[in-house]
Amino acid sequence: MTAGSGSIVLVGAGNMGGAMLSGWLDKGLAGSRITVVDPSPSEKMQAKIAAAGARHVTTVPEGFKADILFLAVKPQMMDVVLPPLKPIVGDETVVVSVAAGTTLRYLTAQLGDAAMVRAMPNTPAMIGRGVTGAFANARVGDAQRQAVDALLRVSGPVEWVATEADIDAVTAVSGSGPAYVFYLVECMAEAGRKLGLPADLAMRLARETVSGAGELLNQSPEDAAQLRKNVTSPGGTTAAALSVLMAEDGIQPIFDKAIAAARQRAEELGG
């Protein structure tokens, strides 16, 4: 991977930080470049850090500046986590935060006027199949942007957006999006159960349908609309269902409402 050659300090090696770290090491990033700050990483994570020759510390190391400071702690931990990190942020540092709702204004107030990237990955990052929206402030240089892009890309494609406000919309569409798809599985299974199928069978059918359709979408060069048309014979069963789903009071207005609610919540969290 092409994540530059400087030092990387990862703060928080939980679900997201741990998934990113695993991806970096799997892609061949040298462990010697990485310092992990976390009071109590899982045993599995500790073993991974040790095997890679990375450094694990429980408090922020002194006497050096990080080239990339990667923040993967919960937003509510930021008030505690950030002050001791300020000394390792220098003129050449780029700060990357994946924390939902934590604004660059807040990070700048805590860490100083540094190059910063706010990124929003999603849960399939855990299996290297996420998608990340990212916004860079004006201080981020080309090389820094490339290095951060490479680090984020281990969990899937990275989409750079033009404004920080777009990150709230990204959060609403893809950050929270996996939950919408899981709920779709629940709804399909419940509808099947109401038609008389055993509940466990209905769930297996719905689960395999959604994951299989997702994989087909992943592997196909065709877009979602074309794939839908491909399986919709005029006057057939799929067309009958889609006439309900795509009606004026079908699922588009519900998604409009749901995703707007998620974006509003993201805005509120960001203060």
Ligand SMILES: NC(=O)c1ccc[n+]([C@@H]2O[C@H](COP(=O)([O-])OP(=O)(O)OC[C@H]3O[C@@H](n4cnc5c(N)ncnc54)[C@H](OP(=O)(O)O)[C@@H]3O)[C@@H](O)[C@H]2O)c1
């Ligand atoms: N999970 C997702 O799908 C997802 C998606 C998009 C964005 N994010 C963002 O990613 C961030 C992390 O979420 P997560 O789900 O990975 O949370 P998590 O599993 O709780 O990971 C956070 C890690 O930070 C550690 N930590 C706590 N206090 C610390 C400190 N003072 N210094 C260093 N590390 C500390 C935690 O240790 P303890 O467990 O011992 O407290 C834990 O290992 C959040 O800001 C979230 O908004 C997550």
